[in-house]
Amino acid sequence: MHEHGTGGDTQQRVLRAIPSRGLAGTVAVPGDKSVSHRAVMLGAMAIGTTRVKGLLEAADVLRTVQAMAALGASLERHADGTWHISGVGVRGWREPEQTIDFGNSGTGVRLAAGLVATTPVKVIFTGDESLSRRPMQRITQPLSLFGARIDTAPGGTLPMRVIGAEEPVPVSYTLPVPSAQVKSAVLLAGLGAPGTTTVVEPVACRDHTERMLKAFGAGIEEEMHDGARHIHVTGMQELSAQEVEVPGDPSSAAFPLAAALLCADSRVVVENVLLNPTRTGLIETLHEMGAEIRILNPRQSGGEIIGDLAVETSELRGITVPAQRAPAMIDEYPVLAVLAAFAHGTTRMEGLAELRVKECDRLSVTAQALKACGVEVKTGEDWMEVTGSGGAPVKGGAVIDSHHDHRIAMSFLVLGLAAQEPVTVQGAEMIATSFPGFTQLMRALGAEIEAVHDANGDAGS
Numbered sequence: 001m002h003e004h005g006t007g008g009d010t011q012q013r014v015l016r017a018i019p020s021r022g023l024a025g026t027v028a029v030p031g032d033k034s035v036s037h038r039a040v041m042l043g044a045m046a047i048g049t050t051r052v053k054g055l056l057e058a059a060d061v062l063r064t065v066q067a068m069a070a071l072g073a074s075l076e077r078h079a080d081g082t083w084h085i086s087g088v089g090v091r092g093w094r095e096p097e098q099t100i101d102f103g104n105s106g107t108g109v110r111l112a113a114g115l116v117a118t119t120p121v122k123v124i125f126t127g128d129e130s131l132s133r134r135p136m137q138r139i140t141q142p143l144s145l146f147g148a149r150i151d152t153a154p155g156g157t158l159p160m161r162v163i164g165a166e167e168p169v170p171v172s173y174t175l176p177v178p179s180a181q182v183k184s185a186v187l188l189a190g191l192g193a194p195g196t197t198t199v200v201e202p203v204a205c206r207d208h209t210e211r212m213l214k215a216f217g218a219g220i221e222e223e224m225h226d227g228a229r230h231i232h233v234t235g236m237q238e239l240s241a242q243e244v245e246v247p248g249d250p251s252s253a254a255f256p257l258a259a260a261l262l263c264a265d266s267r268v269v270v271e272n273v274l275l276n277p278t279r280t281g282l283i284e285t286l287h288e289m290g291a292e293i294r295i296l297n298p299r300q301s302g303g304e305i306i307g308d309l310a311v312e313t314s315e316l317r318g319i320t321v322p323a324q325r326a327p328a329m330i331d332e333y334p335v336l337a338v339l340a341a342f343a344h345g346t347t348r349m350e351g352l353a354e355l356r357v358k359e360c361d362r363l364s365v366t367a368q369a370l371k372a373c374g375v376e377v378k379t380g381e382d383w384m385e386v387t388g389s390g391g392a393p394v395k396g397g398a399v400i401d402s403h404h405d406h407r408i409a410m411s412f413l414v415l416g417l418a419a420q421e422p423v424t425v426q427g428a429e430m431i432a433t434s435f436p437g438f439t440q441l442m443r444a445l446g447a448e449i450e451a452v453h454d455a456n457g458d459a460g461s
């Protein structure tokens, strides 16, 4: 089986991480997932041909590619790996003949719902088991304000039918949760409404949509009022095609980085990583914990800061990670909790309510899996406390289920690399949703990750 599948639809895969040391080498992780979704979506709307280099060709983003094709855009992968995307123009979406299945991708479905909410087309969205449990009301509520008619399953989950507004009105919306997905859905819907749509963001979260909209020539303005960012977008203005180069995903870089910090005698460089300040909460936290991570060659590319991360095995100490940092590292808590399990002292993480509505309930799944690996953990509604082993290898030796969550799978493989006993991860096929080639990349650094044979004698990789 291959990691370029569609993630949730592929056969069960079981991987086992064996205690390893001396990880070494220079690697580049695949393109950033958030930037990739947005490049495909804005390209699918813009006039002209957008060329995207370094697109993350993982299951989640390929769902967005398929969705944009179903909505009338033309998207082609050229032999050199560059994607050429010709857009449909503002409110130019074609009504798809079939249901659009977003697989495991919350970002894909929520942003796409925003895109179509102000065009008079009917679109039905579905997803896999994990996505079908995640809340959609957070977008259906603001998108209805534009005049879209939206139905979901009882409980506000997928399947979701969006009938875009015939005569949309602009909206002013204050984000009730710090979610870049909700912010982006509203801004993208605003492109199809006359006048100015405003999103008020009390707590800053990733800003790739705003940055990329600017690059595509949209009318975007930002101002601060009483500590909240107000983002204004002008509707009914065409976007113009761009050249986009997607930097490496810091949320993927987190795994080789964590493995290098934990496995003895390691020295690893991860090149070309996106270092947008709304994404670097993990690096900041690890610096506070005493990690040896150096940022080399910081540079600007396509309106984003990128750099190379040089990391060495480090003794970590427990800290309190403040709630206001959560949006800048929201996808990194499972791997941070794994790192904290090896630290001296206790690490307390606060402001974690959003973890409960990710690909799985990451707060309770992370805590349970750590306990299964012999780590002491306490949790509350929106916090977690991990007692570190004081630098010694934690026990490991458990079988962990990914719960349809790529980041749970990768986090516990990292734990297994530094534990006393191997850790087995079931449902590791989910890794393909965000990090194709994860196993190969980790093996290239010297990490021992093996495919476990299933009952039919088939290897998992």
Ligand code: S3P
Pocket: 033, 034, 035, 107, 178, 179, 180, 181, 182, 184, 205, 206, 330, 331, 354
């Ligand atoms: C994303 C935003 C985050 C993050 C997700 C990607 C995005 O979700 O967890 O992996 O690309 O906008 P929320 O904004 O809902 O927290």
